[in-house]
Amino acid sequence: xxxxxxxxxxxxxxxxxxxxxxxxxKAYTGWTSKKVFAxxxxxxxxxxxxxxxxxxxxxLYQVALGRYGIFTTTLPExxxxxxxxxxxxxxxxxxxxxIGAILFITLAHGMAKKSVADEVKYKKAFYFxxxxxxxxxxxxxxPFRGEIIGRPLFPGA
Numbered sequence: 517x518x519x520x521x522x523x524x525x526x527x528x529x530x531x532x533x534x535x536x537x538x539x540x541x542k543a544y545t546g547w548t549s550k551k552v553f554a555x556x557x558x559x560x561x562x563x564x565x566x567x568x569x570x571x572x573x574x575x576l577y578q579v580a581l582g583r584y585g586i587f588t589t590t591l592p593e594x595x596x597x598x599x600x601x602x603x604x605x606x607x608x609x610x611x612x613x614x615i616g617a618i619l620f621i622t623l624a625h626g627m628a629k630k631s632v633a634d635e636v637k638y639k640k641a642f643y644f645x646x647x648x649x650x651x652x653x654x655x656x657x658x659p660f661r662g663e664i665i666g667r668p669l670f671p672g673a
Contacts, residue, residue: 518583521574523671528571529656530670535564536652539624540645547638558628561641565625568618579611605657605665613655620648
């Protein structure tokens with residue numbers, strides 16, 4: 517079950533990346549071309565938020581009770597998790613940046629519900645999605661991050 521959750525969490529990362537890119541493009545084109553806010557944009561933003569929240573739930577389970585979870589792992593005597601690169605990343609850096617990214621995705625989706633001018637809606641959503649994308653790119657354990665933190669691009673690879 518642990519492996520399945522990790523693989524699902526990894527796979528949903530790609531769903532979020534694709535939906536976030538689509539949401540960014542829709543928000544930018546809506547803002548720059550002064551489009552009328554469409555129901556399709558709202559749905560895309562909703563699916564982006566739903567995928568990110570599902571991934572968040574899986575991630576919180578992993579951080580708390582997963583194979584290297586806070587409640588299932590005992591650090592060696594005298595070791596601080598802040599001095600251990602692996603635990604610092606997976607217990608603190610990754611969760612904080614991902615929660616921040618999901619917060620901005622949620623704020624961007626919230627713009628769809630606001631009764632403001634469509635140009636303002638698209639502009640604010642674009643900036644929220646952009647910040648979320650930057651946080652996501654910074655906080656994911658990409659393979660180039662090294663042997664300790666880096667993870668495969670696709671589940672099971």
